[in-house]
Amino acid sequence: MFGVAAAVVVLTVVAGALGALVAAAGRDPWTALLAELANPLTLSLIRFTLWQAALSTLLSVALAIPLARALARRDFRGRGALIRLSSVSLVIPSMVAALGMVAVHGRSGWVNDLRAALGLARVDYLYGLTGILFAHVFFNLPLATRIFLNELLTLPQAGWRQAALCGMRPRHIFRRIEWPLLRGLIPGAAGMIFLLCFTSFAVVLTLGGGPQSATLEVAVYQAVRFDFDLSKAAALSLIQLVLCGALAAGFFALGGGARFPLRAGDAPGVARPDAGVFGARFIDAVVITAAAVFLLSPLAAAVARAAAPGGWALLADAEFWRALKWTVVIALSAGALACLFALALADLTVTLRARPSRWRGLALGAEMVSVLTLLAPPIALGAGLFLLFRRFTDALSLGPALVVGLNALLALAFAVRILTPALQAQRGRADALCAGLGVRGWNKWRWILWPGMRAPLAYALAVATTLAAGDMGVIALFGTEELSTLPLLIYRLLGAYRVEQAAVAAALLCTVCAGFFWVIERLGRVGGDAGDGELAHA
Amino acid sequence: MRKFLPSFLLSTVAVVAAIAAATLATAAGAVHAAPPALNIYTYDSFESKWGPGPKIKAAFEAQCDCVLNYVAADSSTGILSRVQLEGAATRADIVLGLDNNLMVEAKKTGLLAAHHVDLSRLDAPFAWDDPVFLPFDYGYFAFIYDREKLPRPPASLHELVTAGDGLKILIQDPRSSTPGLGLLLWVKAVYGDDAFDAWRQLADNIVTVTRGWSEAYGLFLDGEADMVLSYTTSPAYHIAVDGEHKYRAAAFAEGHAMQIEVAAQLASARQPVLAQRFMHFIVSRAFQSVIPESQWMYPVVDLPGGLPAAYAELVQPAARLQLDPHLVAENKAAWVEEFSRALSR
Numbered sequence: 001m002f003g004v005a006a007a008v009v010v011l012t013v014v015a016g017a018l019g020a021l022v023a024a025a026g027r028d029p030w031t032a033l034l035a036e037l038a039n040p041l042t043l044s045l046i047r048f049t050l051w052q053a054a055l056s057t058l059l060s061v062a063l064a065i066p067l068a069r070a071l072a073r074r075d076f077r078g079r080g081a082l083i084r085l086s087s088v089s090l091v092i093p094s095m096v097a098a099l100g101m102v103a104v105h106g107r108s109g110w111v112n113d114l115r116a117a118l119g120l121a122r123v124d125y126l127y128g129l130t131g132i133l134f135a136h137v138f139f140n141l142p143l144a145t146r147i148f149l150n151e152l153l154t155l156p157q158a159g160w161r162q163a164a165l166c167g168m169r170p171r172h173i174f175r176r177i178e179w180p181l182l183r184g185l186i187p188g189a190a191g192m193i194f195l196l197c198f199t200s201f202a203v204v205l206t207l208g209g210g211p212q213s214a215t216l217e218v219a220v221y222q223a224v225r226f227d228f229d230l231s232k233a234a235a236l237s238l239i240q241l242v243l244c245g246a247l248a249a250g251f252f253a254l255g256g257g258a259r260f261p262l263r264a265g266d267a268p269g270v271a272r273p274d275a276g277v278f279g280a281r282f283i284d285a286v287v288i289t290a291a292a293v294f295l296l297s298p299l300a301a302a303v304a305r306a307a308a309p310g311g312w313a314l315l316a317d318a319e320f321w322r323a324l325k326w327t328v329v330i331a332l333s334a335g336a337l338a339c340l341f342a343l344a345l346a347d348l349t350v351t352l353r354a355r356p357s358r359w360r361g362l363a364l365g366a367e368m369v370s371v372l373t374l375l376a377p378p379i380a381l382g383a384g385l386f387l388l389f390r391r392f393t394d395a396l397s398l399g400p401a402l403v404v405g406l407n408a409l410l411a412l413a414f415a416v417r418i419l420t421p422a423l424q425a426q427r428g429r430a431d432a433l434c435a436g437l438g439v440r441g442w443n444k445w446r447w448i449l450w451p452g453m454r455a456p457l458a459y460a461l462a463v464a465t466t467l468a469a470g471d472m473g474v475i476a477l478f479g480t481e482e483l484s485t486l487p488l489l490i491y492r493l494l495g496a497y498r499v500e501q502a503a504v505a506a507a508l509l510c511t512v513c514a515g516f517f518w519v520i521e522r523l524g525r526v527g528g529d530a531g532d533g534e535l536a537h538a
Numbered sequence: 539m540r541k542f543l544p545s546f547l548l549s550t551v552a553v554v555a556a557i558a559a560a561t562l563a564t565a566a567g568a569v570h571a572a573p574p575a576l577n578i579y580t581y582d583s584f585e586s587k588w589g590p591g592p593k594i595k596a597a598f599e600a601q602c603d604c605v606l607n608y609v610a611a612d613s614s615t616g617i618l619s620r621v622q623l624e625g626a627a628t629r630a631d632i633v634l635g636l637d638n639n640l641m642v643e644a645k646k647t648g649l650l651a652a653h654h655v656d657l658s659r660l661d662a663p664f665a666w667d668d669p670v671f672l673p674f675d676y677g678y679f680a681f682i683y684d685r686e687k688l689p690r691p692p693a694s695l696h697e698l699v700t701a702g703d704g705l706k707i708l709i710q711d712p713r714s715s716t717p718g719l720g721l722l723l724w725v726k727a728v729y730g731d732d733a734f735d736a737w738r739q740l741a742d743n744i745v746t747v748t749r750g751w752s753e754a755y756g757l758f759l760d761g762e763a764d765m766v767l768s769y770t771t772s773p774a775y776h777i778a779v780d781g782e783h784k785y786r787a788a789a790f791a792e793g794h795a796m797q798i799e800v801a802a803q804l805a806s807a808r809q810p811v812l813a814q815r816f817m818h819f820i821v822s823r824a825f826q827s828v829i830p831e832s833q834w835m836y837p838v839v840d841l842p843g844g845l846p847a848a849y850a851e852l853v854q855p856a857a858r859l860q861l862d863p864h865l866v867a868e869n870k871a872a873w874v875e876e877f878s879r880a881l882s883r
Contacts, residue, residue, distance in 0.1 A: 041878070107706065107745070108761030124706075127746040210711075210747030211878035226713040227871070228619050319587050383623055390627045476612040479582075488582070491612065494752035495583030497775050497834075499759045 003348025006341045007369045013409065014372050017384025018234055024387050025231030032231035033238060042219070046239065049198060049215040052129060056136035056197040057190050063137065064144030064189075065182065067291050069174070070284035071145070072152040073275045082288075083149075086142040086295040088514045091463060092302075093470025093487055094135070094202040096506045100298030101126065101135055101207065103305055110301065131207030136200065138298060140193045141291070147189045148182055155181070157271070164273035170280045173273070191251025192417060195374055198244045202472060216240045220377040230383070237380040245375050249368055303507045311504035314493075320505070322482075323489040327469050327512065330400070330485060334407035335465030335520075341408065342415030342460060345370050346423045349416075353424070354431070370416035373409040378473040382406065386477070399483050406474045411464035418463065422456035423449070458524020465520060466513045486512065575605045576812045579617050579630040582610035583752070590832040597824045604812055613750050614716045618644055625649075626806050631813040634674065634801040637716045638860070639723060641671050641800060642867035651805040653817045660821065662838045663858065664798065671800035674820050675835035678794035678855045679720045680787035681707065681765040682755075682772050688764045694791035695728050698765075703742045706763040708754040712874050715750045716797060717767050722877055723866060724795035727859045733873070737880035744881070770794065770853050771834045777848035778831060786853070793857025799835065 022029045036042045071079065089097070104110045105126040112122040126134065155177065163173060201217045208214065216236055223233040274280050314320050345366060352363035373381070385402065430448045434440065439448060472487040479488045486509040493502035576598075585591040585608040595606045611617045614635050621628050628649075636644055644650065653672045660666055666673055681698070683691045692698040692705070710718030729736045745763045748754040758766035765788065776782040801820055807813045819825055826837040830846050837845075 041875070044882070102757065102760060102762060106757075106760065106762045124745070131746075205749045206753055207746065210744060210881050212882040222711075222713045225613070225615050225619050228622050317587070383619075386623045390624055476616075479610065479612075491752060492582050492586040493588070494756045495750070496586055496588035497755070497779070498588060499756050502756065 002344035003346075003351065003366070006344035007348060007366060010341070010345075010369050010372060010409065010412070013385070014376050014381065016388055017381045018237060018376065020384040020387040021230045021234040021237075021380060025229075025234060027231040029231060029234060029238075032235040036232065036235045036239065042236070042239075045214060045216055045219055046243070048213060049217075050243075052132050052136075052204075052213070052215070053194050053198040053200075055129075056133055056140065057194045059133060059137050060140040060144050060193050061186060061190050063141055063291075064148055066283070066287045067141070067145045068148035068152055068182075069178065070287045071149050073272045073280070074284055074288065076288075082292055082296075083146070084518070085299065086291075087146060088299065088510075088517060089138055089142050089295060090140075091466035091470065091513050091517055092139075092299070093472065093509060093513065094139070094200070095206075095472055095487055095490065096302050096470070096510055097135060097138060097298060098203055098206040099305065099503075099506055100300075100302035101131065101138070103301035104297045105131075105134060110297065127207055128209035128213055131209065132200075132204055132213060135203040135207055136197045138295065139203075140196065142295060144189050144193060145291075147185055151181055151185055152178060160272050168273060170274040170277055187251045187254035191248045191254075194251065195244060195248045195371060195413075198247075199240070199374060199377070201377075217377050221379045224379050224383050233377075233380050233383065237377050240377065241372070241375045245368065245371070248371060248375075249364065252367060253364060299510070302510050305503035306507035308500040308503065311500035311502075314501040314504050319484070319489065323484045323486050323505075324508075324512070326400075326483060327485040327487075327509070330404055330407065330471075330475075331465045331469035331516065334404045334411060334468035335461050337404060337408035338411040338415045338464040338468075339419075339457060339461050341412055342370065342419050342464075343423075343457070345412070345416050346419040349420050350424050350427050354427075367416070367420070371413045374413040378406065378410060379477070381409075382474060382477040399478050403474050403478050403483070404468075407468040407471050408464070410471070410474070411467045414467065415460040415464045418456055418460040419453075422453060426452045455524040459521050461524075462517045462520035466517050469513050469516060470509065573604045574809055574812060575607055576602075576631050576809050576816060577607050577609060577629045578632045578634050578816070579609045579611065579621060579628075580633070580635045581614050581617060582612055584608075584635055584833070585610040588832070590828045593828045593832065594825055597828070598816060598819055601819075602812060602815060604809075606816075613714055615640070615714060618647070621649060621804070622647055628804065628806060629808065630804050631807040631809050632801055632803050632816060636671070636800050636802070637720075638796070638798040638800065638863060639716065639719050639866050639870075641668070642863045644802070645670060646867075649804055649806065650802045651807070651810075653801075653803055654814065655817050655821060660838050661840045662836070664796065664860070666798075668800075671802050672817055672820055673798045673800050673838045674825070675829045675833055675837060676796060676798040677769040677771050677835040678796055678858070679717055679724060679767065680770040680772075680790070680794055680853065682758065682768045682785055682787055683765045684784050685786050686784050691765065691786075691788040693789070695725070696792070698743075698788075698790075699736050699739050701743065705743055705765070706745045707740075707743050708745050708758050708763040708766040709747055710751055710754050710767060711747050711749055712877060715748075717751050717769075718747070719870075720795050720797050721767050722873055723861050724859060726873060727795065727861055728792045734876050734880050737877055741881050747881070769797075769835065770855065771836065771849070774830070774846070774848040774852060775834050777851060778846060783851070789853040789856065791856055793859045794855035795859045796855075 025032070071083065102109060106112070107122060107124060107126075109126070116122060159177070163177065168176070198215075199217050200215065201221070204213065204215050204218055208218075216239065220233050220236045220240070223229045223236060349363050349366040352359050352366055355363075385406070389402075426449045430444070434444050434448055469485075470487060471485070472491070475483075475485050475488050476491075479485070484492070486505055490502050490505045490509065493499075493505060580591070583589050591608055595608070598604075598606050609620075609630065611620050614637060617633050617635055618640065621630055621633055624630070626649075633644075633650075650670050652669045655672055657666055660673065662673065662676060664676070681691070685691075692701055698705070698707070709721055712718040712722040725736055726733050746757070748757070751768065754766050755768055755772075757763065768787075770787040773783075773785045773787055776785045801817065803810075803813045803817055821839055823839065823841065826839045827841055829835055829837045830841075830849065
């Protein structure tokens, strides 16, 4: 019953933090909520938030389908590298990604430099809704692609031979084979992406262009930071929780929960009858090239920016090494903590799903607990926790522990989404057998479930760790002179005119994230079946 | 790899334990350390290694037999909200880094105490008689440009507003950044009731509105706009550190809005005596001499050697614009809303 305990902890933290905000505000929460709902500025905020999230989701999912198809039926040099590199964008800190976006698409970016070299006028297209959409597609297209690609690669070779015998054309293959397979995955993937885009913060602040494209998350930040209007912050957080939560729950209910791709998806493409068709070749070449350029150029730019010679003096700086140390410590412990909680919550969800139908609602509820921390704005959570802790102790002396705990909560949603389907598959195969043999508790976990859970667990740890490494929201609240991380250091360098050193720090942060990701994910795959794990020892 | 889970669990426990131990050790260290600690809440570019913070810390610690700790918020507005969040339980003895436009609101919190510093020691181009807030530096907001790329910058705010879409600028959000708020009030001081229309005209020139000064200035140095909202003193950094003379502040005929950065002591200070000492230290030469070449702002007392050479090249404002702080406090919310509406089109 670790699951129930974990759910209780998460619920207590979120409810406690928001409750503390409301209590400190001293205004009747319902009055504040109604006042916000009657405010035309809030309504236009909600409209814009929904609009950009819906567009981002639509674009990410719609573009992922042709990309996944192309990658599924092609095998080319660098395919694996492309898939792996683009998966880094899921975990690249949004601040670094925004810098990379500017370096490629900004007014003095690569695209405009190219235009200028060709004698064309420079164009402004990055800031505003375009910038937000660009960044959101950059983050989420690889995620959606990976989900779809893994599914397409599960189709057996024999099926393709039959399809070839039937003389199926590419569009028939899509309609009869691929679409029915992908259709079931879309709601879950869309739900997760919608959630991420709805609550996006740093990207919107940098590339949004100004007040015309503010989101609810930004408004909460301003309510706490600028107006110190805690009841407004609580009211806006509540609107976000309910609205976004309801929409995400709808998606998840449709799709049986979002499924995160477990395998890296770099297994070679299979020989398919539609691969040789000229039209398909042409389309695939265009799609893959365009995606590679769009997804890899900001990463390349983020690294290229570090090429300026002045920046490397940073390495001689004790501040840098301290920030690096804290980044590693915080990221690893937050990642590990997130995985422990996620495993407990996943177990609870799977147990509830196995019960008779009236428990199913509870299973969805257990799933939603894990995304709760993604829905509640971190600034509101942080402010609320500050208020809670100040009754007992000095929040600052808890600094590192609070940063780790909050980051673990923020990464929880991802870890749960990765672990739940994996655990579901493992337990679906093993539960009845174990019950029959009387294998329970530690032994069942260690000998029956573990072999198949190692890979997903490592993947979840990789994602959670890298997310925590890139965190800016929490560390900005609790950072001190001593406790600083690489994202905070980048911000401080920028604040001191040290643009070149900030670029170096950003490139190194990128490297740290990518390094964590690959090393940890690989740990789970070495020496074992990397995929959905069979019952090797049963 | 079979042993992955136990080692995974073990390492988790070990890491968590290590953090707990580190935290406890820090806390315990604070208890055992003999010298008392003075806690100053400020924003991070003041505290950072490249800001004035470390030198000021060293200078004060050399004479106080105490430890000076900074707690850095991510922005000037963040300092106040942090103290408000912590309430009377705050560990802060001093807040340093609010500005003239945030003073009235900060006073309303009732958390601050009088500074008791003799204000006749100040030597600055503005009158000061506030009993709670003590200025520690000042500067003028200005648009910075690269004269190699923009040979003819606008000569007034009016010229900027009517420049047409071709001239691109970067500004900061008045809700999260003091330069952003400064510009809002600057436009208000020049345009009054016509500010809404001025912002509407300006809307097409604005590339983006960033959260803080750092993002905007970074984007400007990356070539994302022709001009960026900063200070008349920003070129001094490029001259003194990089030997680069191409960055200039555009002098505006209407004059420039002024920013006066202030510090105040908390009523709940746990080290009231030390805090008092530090407040007096702020107007000393030891503190003030650090300001010009790390904070890149003007000091509030006369320095024996005068200002650094780089400052000789800086633009001097035609007039110093400042709105009445009470008027600002009363109308800020409405003016910010006006700004948001004008830019939201």
